[in-house]
Amino acid sequence: MLPIPYWRLSSFYLCYFALLGGTAPFLALYFDHLGFTPARIGELVAIPMLMRCVAPNLWGWLGDRSGRRLLIVRLGAVSTLASFSLIFMAKSYAWLALVMALHAFFWHAVLPQFEVITLAHLQGQSARYSQVRLWGSVGFILAVVGLGRLFEWLSLDVYPLALVGIMAAIVLASLWVPSAQPVEQAARPGAEGFLAQLRSPGVLSFYACVALMQFSHGPYYTLLTLHLEQLGYGRGAIGLLWALGVVAEVVMFMLMSRVFAHFTVRTVLLASFLLAALRWGLLGNLAALPAVLVLAQVLHAATFGCFHAACIAFVQSSFGARQQGQGQALYAALSGTGGALGALFSGYAWRDLGPAFTFAMASLAALAAAFIISRHSSSSRSSS
16 A cells, blocks of 8 residues: 655645635625625625536536546646736726636635545545645634734735735645545446436435535624624634634544544534534624633534535545546535525625524524434445
8 A cells, every 4th residue: 555645635735725714714804894895795705605616516527537636736726826816906896706706716626626636545544534634724724823913913905915825835735746546446336427326315415415504604704704803803813713613623633533433424414513503503692702702613623624524424435436526526516505605695684684693594504404414314434
């Protein structure tokens, strides 16, 4: 068995999710800095998520057909940098919408293909995936804390330049990663192609739950930073609170192999949905209390850490080697669909209905996912 290029894979995750750490907490804040209303902010934040509904499926199909996954990752990273750099040309709503759509089309080409490459390097040791992926969480933390401090010292006018620097690091990291292809397993009855495997028991209900879970994250990723600013928290403190959630996520990634040794993927998903419902209720009603806010952020260990690791394990066990790219891409696409709808809903509901109602709807979406997974998903363990 060949050695795993642990640090090469990990460095890419670190840089890739540092970009998410630069956008999730601060993108809405930047648009607010430019003077846009919550509804317009919700629309601009939703555009990359909507692009995530389309782009991963196209690139996933291309990756499965060509097998050139690493080339797609590298081209996607370079094109993301080039297209986002257009933000320096203008700051109108229409131009920013174009920049959000264009760079997201390429950015969302990258991760699903890289997930397949990583799992191919792990050679069936999917329980070790979390040990590699946790460096993405480290990158997120470094970006959130570092940028939070930076924006306290300097104006948010430097925000686009900071993101361009992170995107350049992604390009460099992609050049260091070696290629790998998933090994074709013995064919399963009734699973000759992607659509046949998609119709396997529990698979469609799983993807429906993915969309609902990401919808429930809409208020969190779109307007949490503004919500906390309105409650009196400083930008440095907000950055630390975002980082706290990801620290909890890192700890959970380190423990996921033990979790999967004792619990099925279905059980882990169910727990993630139920804890998400609790978390959104706390953020919508009690975020002014620091102790409650800390607890809500620690629950990120379940609402993202457990959830994402379980989703990756589910997709890997549900699709053959020739369909892995499409399976991961559909996961990314439905995450984007749910996230975009959640962002749009949040932007429109926030001003007129308030944070409590908006987060209450997020809780209901997570509870709906819990109901579906408890009724329709097959009960399977992660492979070790």
